[in-house]
Amino acid sequence: MKIIGTVHDTETKKSIADVLVSVRDENIETVTDKDGNFTISVPDGVLILHFSKEGYQSKLYTLGRGKIQKINIELKNRTTHVEEVVIRSQKRKYRNKDNPAVALIRKVIENKGKNRFSSNQSVSFEEYEKIQFSLSNKYEKLLNNRLVKKYPFLKENIDTTKISGKAILPLYMEEMLSDNFHKFSPDKSKKTIKGEKKVTLSEDFFDNAGIGTYLKHIYQKIDIYDNNINLLTNQFLSPIAESAPTFYKFYIRDTVEVRDDKMINLSFVPRNKSDFLFSGNLLVSLDGSYAVQSVEMRINKNTNVNWVKEMDISQDFEKNENGKYQLIKSKISADFGLSKSSDGGIYGERTLTYKNYTVDKPFDSSVFSEDRTEVDGLAKVQDSMFWEKNRHENITDSEKKVYANIDKLQNTKSFKRTMNIVTLLFAGYLKASDYFEIGPFNTFYGFNPVEGFRLRFGGRTTQHFSKNIYLESYAAYGFKDERWKYYFGGTYSFSGKNRFTFPSKGINVSYQQDTKIPGQELQFIQEDNFLLSFKRGVNDKWLYNSIYRLEYYHEFLNHISYKIGYKNWKQMAAGGLVFSDDTTGTNISDVTTSEIYTEFRWAPHEEFYQGKLYRLPLPNRHPVFTVRAAMGMNNFLKGDHNYKKINVNIYKRFYLSQLGFSDVVIEGGYLFGKVPYPLLDIHRANQTYSYQLQSYNLMNFLEFVSDHYASIQYEHTFNGFIFNKIPLLKKLKFREYISFKMLYGGLRDENTPTGNQNGIMKFPTDEYGQTTTYSLEKEPYMEGSVGIGNIFKFFRVDLVRRFSYLDNPNVSKSGIRVRFKFDF
Template identity: 25%
Template sequence: MYNKLKSFCEPNKLHCACNTGCSLFNITINKNKNYKLSKILLPVRKKLPGYQFILIITFLLAGGYFDNTACAQHLKNITGKITDAQTGEPLPYVTVFVKLNNGTRKGAATNFDGLYNLSIPANIATDSIYTSYVSYVPARKLIPKATESEINFQLAVNTKMLNAINITPKTYVNPAWEIMANMVKHKPENDLQKLKSYQYQSYNRIEVSLTNMSEKMKQRKVFKQILPLMDSLRKIAGDDGTPILPIFASETISDYFYQNDPLRKTEHVLRTKSNGVGIEDETLVSQLVGTTFLQYDFYKNYLRLAGKDFISPLSDSWKTFYNYELTDEHDKIDGKEYYKIEFKPKRTHDLALVGVMWITKDSYALYRMDASVGQDANLNFLSKVRIQQEMAQPDGTTAWIPEKTRITVQIAALSKSTSGFICKFYLSNTGMQVNKEYPESLFKESLVMSDDVSKKDEDYWAKNRHDTLTAADKRVYQMIDTVKNLPIVKTYAALAGMLINGYYKIGKVSLGPYPYTFSHNDLEGTVVRFGGITNTHFSDKLILGGYLSYAFKDQKFKYSGSVDYIFSRKPWSQFGVSYLHDIGQTGYQYESFAINGNNVFNASIRNGQISTRGPFFQNVIKAYIQTDLVPNLRARLNFTHSTFDPLTPFEYHDPEDYEKVYHTYQTSEVGAELQWRPGIRLLQSSKINKRITVGNGGDNPTVTLRYIHGFKGMFDADFNYDKFFVNVQQKLHMGILGKGEYSLTGGYIPSNVPFTLVENHRFSFNTMRFLEFASDRYASLTYTQHMEGLITNSIPLLKSLNIRTVAVVDILEGSLSTINNEAFRHGRTIVDRSLGAVPYVEAGYGVENILKIIRVDFLYRLTHLDHLNGRGELPDQFATRVTLQFRL
């Protein structure tokens, strides 16, 4: 009977689905009750005698065809989630398997969210389940006896594997090279940049957590209140995971539109929700880290990560920077085969990535990417950066668009007594449409917030989330609620906000900026200053501010007060008035086109030997109005009346009446300014009383035009004059060469004025003496090249210290009209302050990233080496500059 049944079934290709009981006869057992038995038994009935057919029916009944008892007794179904033990991030593409008696394996792979489902047959060789994934330590766990089980893994990074070196013979031809060459060849048809336009709906989720909390930190009062929550943290982390303390979580849904030729893009934020410690405006989070922030195109030669350019493993120069290994030529995903290639940088300190990617076999397109910044990369504070991406091909095109992206950023502890941070970003794109026509009006604003963007509606999220929150995800939200309401946590959050913003909020008033609190200089001695500004708890339109300081040497009070009013946030429009009574410095008066004010720098120049910088007492009344004409163009109109009362000897002879001498003077001027920042994003917030901008459109320049006219006789002003200025500044990302920064300024003053009202250039030139040169027409260029690790990554000692090199050049071409130069000769000094026909040039080199925060520049004065000062002294030809900076 057995042989006859076997001889019938094998040629008819009937197989057993559950590999049990009936497998001896290789007959397919279908668990679907709707499947008709006659589809299998009819051909059997035609070929076998009646009694044998009856025996088959009897066997099938005993074997469990109708109730599946045999299969249920032997099959085990295992589900679970695999995460990184340290960060808690889901690990996609991990192989999960059991070993079979015949020496083979049965396995499954985790999906993008780290989830797997594995049906385990009866003929396993061991009672364990295993995991395997590149750069992680393999793991093993016992299989429970239950039919349905959940087994979660927390995998540890295999540092030895990451540092492994492969040695191959010179004659070796890497099979991955041909695949990579074809991939580069097919970039034009696979890259989404070929599309005329595209759109999709995006869902992104963000989580920020504290991790690696030191024992010293746990003893602090704030964490003693949190320690009872540690049991919940351990449950979230898993048996082998590192507990992390969530402090912020958010979700955002938005529609994203992109158009080529001309390049336009816009994001319409539909809904956002967030919960976190110290979050002032939850809608800002969705604007700061929306869809645009999470977009990465690996087909580009460089990827912008943390403001730095990382070499893409799909770069046109892939063979120059990376080593590749074809680990599987027939890796199957959802029934389709892919090339699986591992890669790592040739020089470990380069800004490059390490990981694994999957490439389609038909079109050589990128399908999946799992890439991390190498542990030895020349970066500060970031101990881990990882990008996981899965692509999709929309209908009607050969191009591929990211469907799911996950980014994990781990920030190392600044000291042994603090903690680190983990930031997780998840992006899912659905409803992709390509090559549609869009009206120009759609791109009028780069960021649009819906009217009900922050509406509380859990039903909306349940219906519109692109995935489902797990039980662990829900515990994260609950834990944040508990943590943020602890009084001590609120205090720490306020202190952290002070460090970032410069102000400490107390109710309706924010005190600061704190860098100005104490200063010391040779004229005033020790100075103590107390200041503040109102916040949105006082008013979201009216802003009151000011400060009061006292100098112990000259025993004088200095003070300031201001009133600002925001009459529109879209477009941003405001006006204000202020009054100031304090010391000014001629050497730091002008040539300031900083986009964002630097409180640390402005506070630092109030220290030291200010008597050499042309100090003077000033009373300044100022009024202004500004508005955004369009999102990228800001207009500003100023009126300023000021007095000049010098603290060092000063006299100015009127060029039209030499007998008239000024020892003090007053000015009244009106200024107009236009600033164009193409590509900038203006963020909208009703809870922060200042114009917030992000980025400047990649490498786009910022252009500022400024005109000033002085009115003689207005409020007893002493001079008529005109001033014209233009400034262009830009940051240039240059790939492996690093990043360049330049500021180009031109100025023209066609009027007769004291030297204190022309341009005194010490502001940007470190080897120039204060008040040494002045111009009423000039052009200046300051340029800095941050070379990252281009040179130092090849020098062992500097490589281990993560030292980076920097180059500097500053050039000034300027002149002083005869009438203004004669005023110097017959006025305060006989020294010629004009550059004449010789440009001023200084150049230098430096090293940065010393102890991660120190930069040292060595600057050389290359021209005007014989220019004497009033005491007949030659200038120094060399200067050293030490600065503190925070650069990743």
């Protein structure tokens, strides 16, 4: 479509030179000549031209449908003629009362429900999604980048049109075209992917599914009508939230006309620039609906977020046949860097466009009969003709080249060597061959009171060895106890993919002979990590374990999963720990259990970063339910005890808008049967100097045991809400944490050593014969903490205080704990 036109001044009628004429997000632009004339060609489907020049009010113009159009545009000069200047000694304060901008935004808020799809409606549409990740820098510096200089063919991929004053080098690109169906009552949705194209990174170093999931988690879909917007793992308050007038300042800028509808341009800024808020502009319809026609907003530079130099969000809406505005485009772009003043960084962008809306047309019931997302058999093999025809918007030449150039880059030997080093530094594994890698290196050296100096060596197979079979093994030796420890495990996947590719299904088989601290349960970290060798207080009660395990696991697309397994576990006392009968004092050589167990887990809408051989959950607002049950069998494969166990755990994150978020864990368990204390619930303790979320950080190892218990753990992250209000502290961008943990439990008489029951194992004692393991009959165990996080962007320091059982021997009433934490 060809557009020919002239631009004049509204008042003087003189032509205006050097006016920028552009199409938003299409990299199509021109400027008027000395006579105000211009010519521009735009793709079919483009509806709006943008006119801007310094000193003039910008203007949006809605195009017609002809192939060639001639238009005349008038721009209004921003110059204001002042007849009289009055100087006042006192500035006029911003107020909500009698403020027309606030009155307007309250109208927008009041009518939000009318401008969204209602609960009794259904809608379908076609969605096009594009995600891009690139290196960014000034053009000259990007040309001198080590990667570009080493691989000159990447120069042709540099794009100078995305960011003003900067260039980007695309390294990752993903496109998706899908048909979507949504029914609001009951809430059901279905996505059918018709086309999917992405840069395929080497599986030796990257997990493609994990990268895509993590990028979408950072650039989550935005609904401006929601009160809160999840972004960068944080929650920002929408400018049209119910509480927006409390946190934002609003100003009416001007009135514009879009598609024959009058709109008010309403700008907004945070009252506190460090809070999780936006700055930007809203176009609000004056047709009585008070609907949002478009929004452009950005994260304020002083907002308490890490690594983000700039982040911009824009959304455009179009009036449908029912007179309501429906979303037609949403774009999030961000420039990341080590500091906000640095030139170099990473540029990321996610664009979503929508077409072919149908509203209130009934769906066939079969639409929702299968999984929420399905992939057409041809989706991943669609050719270039398909994408040229079906993309909602054109992509740049550099974006088109990224697929081939990155594939070429990954096949170079020098790049593979570099990635091997990066994998060693960040994952702790070193590639020994195509089939095996050595690690993790942070476990190769350690020390403890039982083993003394400990050396370990191990590794695991890669996906080149087999996509169905995964093997892992290690051997370790303690120079004090002079004993070998070892582990060998294998997984066979029935899904034809590796163990961690969702949804997974397979069998695990393993045997382990090693040491363990009773009551130490760690998440996402090896127990023999070198840094965990440093512990406080007395730490001499250990176990030698010999464990055989056979387990079947099965995950479903709806995020329901279960496990069924068998475990044969032989425990022998080590260090200062002694197994002895409470009545006779006779030493007991070991405790052996033979048990079957099962676990049921439901994590609706769960998101996680899925690596090659690990999986890390990405918290969201949905709860996670886990139920575990086990049954011990006496006289079966050397099992010594009959018992039954059940445990229930519920985790939920609550987002509280500007106040941050709270994590709540509720847990309870019950054991049926008479068992020695190593088979009771030994509550999670922590004697390291690291702060552990799921453990009791001032409880000693093996300090408390129960055969029935209930607990609640609460932690709140303020995200700087308090410190942002303190002038001297807000520049440091610290974040505040508080936590409280309470555990209540007990022991039935049959499991309590009293000296008059046969077969009851005596509780552990210290070197003076004083008991060091207790039940929780007296009162709940309680501890709390206050913490400061985001120190140097990585560290959190907590002051932890213990509130009960303060007279127990060798306990710490308070302490300082440190946690390494990467956050945006």
